[in-house]
Amino acid sequence: MANDAVAGNALRVAPAQPGATDDPVRGVLAAYARDLVNGVDETLSAFLAREVDALTEIDAAMGGFAATARDCVLAGGKRVRPTFAYWGWRGVVGGDEPLPTVLPALAALELLHTFALVHDDVMDASDTRRGLPTAHRAAAERHVTAGHTGDPHRFGESVAVLIGDLCLVWADRLLAHAALPPSRLMEVRRCYDQMRVETIAGQYLDVLGENDAANWSVDRALRVARYKTASYTVQRPLLFGACLAGTDADAPLIAAYTRYGLAVGEAFQLRDDLLGVYGDPATTGKPAGDDLRTGKPTTLLMLARQLATGGQRRALERAGSLTGAREVARLADLVADTGAVARVEHMISDRVADALAALETASIDETARTALTGLATAATTRRA
Numbered sequence: 001m002a003n004d005a006v007a008g009n010a011l012r013v014a015p016a017q018p019g020a021t022d023d024p025v026r027g028v029l030a031a032y033a034r035d036l037v038n039g040v041d042e043t044l045s046a047f048l049a050r051e052v053d054a055l056t057e058i059d060a061a062m063g064g065f066a067a068t069a070r071d072c073v074l075a076g077g078k079r080v081r082p083t084f085a086y087w088g089w090r091g092v093v094g095g096d097e098p099l100p101t102v103l104p105a106l107a108a109l110e111l112l113h114t115f116a117l118v119h120d121d122v123m124d125a126s127d128t129r130r131g132l133p134t135a136h137r138a139a140a141e142r143h144v145t146a147g148h149t150g151d152p153h154r155f156g157e158s159v160a161v162l163i164g165d166l167c168l169v170w171a172d173r174l175l176a177h178a179a180l181p182p183s184r185l186m187e188v189r190r191c192y193d194q195m196r197v198e199t200i201a202g203q204y205l206d207v208l209g210e211n212d213a214a215n216w217s218v219d220r221a222l223r224v225a226r227y228k229t230a231s232y233t234v235q236r237p238l239l240f241g242a243c244l245a246g247t248d249a250d251a252p253l254i255a256a257y258t259r260y261g262l263a264v265g266e267a268f269q270l271r272d273d274l275l276g277v278y279g280d281p282a283t284t285g286k287p288a289g290d291d292l293r294t295g296k297p298t299t300l301l302m303l304a305r306q307l308a309t310g311g312q313r314r315a316l317e318r319a320g321s322l323t324g325a326r327e328v329a330r331l332a333d334l335v336a337d338t339g340a341v342a343r344v345e346h347m348i349s350d351r352v353a354d355a356l357a358a359l360e361t362a363s364i365d366e367t368a369r370t371a372l373t374g375l376a377t378a379a380t381t382r383r384a
Contacts, residue, residue, distance in 0.1 A: 051070075069114075069167060091372070093245045094365045191236065213320070231265065260376070267351040267355075276298065278332060279383065
């Protein structure tokens with residue numbers, strides 16, 4: 001796809017030149033973000049249009065299924081993973097290297113992300129994603145509307161699993177369109193495969209924790225954050241970008257990106273833990289308090305249990321059995337009263353500081369350094 005019209009007309013930007021009175025970090029991010037996201041979205045749209053058409057030729061229903069998968073990919077999102085991969089790449093190649101050669105690889109990360117989200121929503125029995133019904137809920141509703149036989153919920157979950165699988169295959173196919181030498185594409189694929197293995201390992205630990213919460217711990221919750229989120233949200237995309245640029249695996253930059261990526265990725269998940277309890281549904285697109293309703297053993301909840309008094313700990317044991325909004329709100333207040341929220345905020349700050357220290361040791365393009373500095377803060381202070 002790298003030589004397609006869409007890719008050829010995608011992002012071609014020079015290093016940002018913020019005005020003298022501008023915040024330089026904000027200026028750099030603003031100068032690149034719109035064109036980067038547009039380039040990724042246009043690449044995805046062109047690729048998915050062809051894929052949906054091909055599947056429609058098999059059967060009209062197959063086309064409808066593929067269109068649903070396409071809509072899951074294009075339904076929004078912050079394009080966090082392509083962004084970190086882009087800056088990992090740009091940090092090595094500088095500001096003049098044209099993007100179309102690697103744009104399919106960056107866009108493939110968004111397909112991988114959709115695979116993870118759709119399957120995660122099934123495992124968490126989530127009702128909404130980005131303010132819309134989750135894939136399995138929407139499929140179940142269509143089952144009922146069409147008057148099909150069988151269990152609509154089972155049908156919805158089956159369809160969602162297949163949607164996730166299809167997105168994973170699509171990611172592989174799109175990655176192969178990157179215009180790179182075969183030997184480099186092979187190295188990129190190794191990095192990409194490691195990202196996928198670590199994501200699945202982290203997801204398994206997450207599922208296990210929800211079914212073995214009594215034996216969980218803060219350390220184990222952080223391990224989930226490290227593999228489920230840090231690996232495929234920040235660290236591996238950064239390393240993926242460096243690999244796209246041809247960086248050797250033993251180069252000093254890899255160590256700096258690894259340290260930065262783990263720190264920001266863990267902080268990203270810790271912010272998610274807070275948003276899962278205290279976030280505004282209008283902003284996050286998901287109901288507030290879901291983690292407390294399910295008793296999900298996040299770092300936040302594990303810290304709350306660790307810091308709680310005897311009476312508070314007994315109240316916290318009710319997490320996972322709550323149904324009413326008022327009960328959830330009271331338990332959220334109790335979690336804050338234990339000091340767990342303040343502790344998590346401190347952990348986030350410590351990790352951001354460590355990430356910025358890692359950048360200071362890295363020999364990278366200065367525009368990329370500025371952008372990664374801003375992203376470390378933006379990714380961990382967000383409200384959605």
